[in-house]
Amino acid sequence: MAAMDLELKRAFTEMQVNKIETTKKMKMIDYQCDVLKESSKKYEITERGITELDPNTRVYSSIGRMFVLSTVPTTREELKAKQAKCDSLVEQLNEKKSYLSKSLKEQEDHLRELVQQKKDADAS
Numbered sequence: 001m002a003a004m005d006l007e008l009k010r011a012f013t014e015m016q017v018n019k020i021e022t023t024k025k026m027k028m029i030d031y032q033c034d035v036l037k038e039s040s041k042k043y044e045i046t047e048r049g050i051t052e053l054d055p056n057t058r059v060y061s062s063i064g065r066m067f068v069l070s071t072v073p074t075t076r077e078e079l080k081a082k083q084a085k086c087d088s089l090v091e092q093l094n095e096k097k098s099y100l101s102k103s104l105k106e107q108e109d110h111l112r113e114l115v116q117q118k119k120d121a122d123a124s
Contacts, residue, residue, distance in 0.1 A: 005118070007114070008114050008115065008118050011114050012111060015107050015108065015111050018104070019104060019107075022104045026101070029093045029096060029097045030097070032093055033090050033093050033094065036089050036090045037086070037090060040086035040090070043079045043086070044079075044083055047076055047079040047080060050072055050075060051076065053072050054072070055071070056071075059071070059072055059075050061074075
């Protein structure tokens with residue numbers, strides 16, 4: 001019976017630590033998703049803004065800390081590609097968050113089983 005108590009305490013402590021870590025990871029994923037969604041929105045707004053320009057208008061694209069002369073169609077395609085990349089990353093992060101959530105739920109279920117086994121053993 002002491003081994004069962006020890007195993008239960010170890011599992012409970014491990015589960016609490018894992019829950020804290022998983023919660024931190026999920027909050028970080030939420031933050032990253034928010035940043036990516038904001039960037040995607042900026043790209044969308046900028047792309048809509050330059051659609052009104054004449055195709056021969058000289059525009060500048062930023063590359064790091066540098067600006068490069070570009071055309072409106074090229075810049076629009078670059079903005080659409082960046083927006084699509086952000087959307088793709090958001091989907092990947094949401095899948096990762098879903099996996100973490102399922103993993104946490106499985107651990108909680110396992111802990112409940114251990115507690116139930118302990119109760120059954122004590123009742124016997």
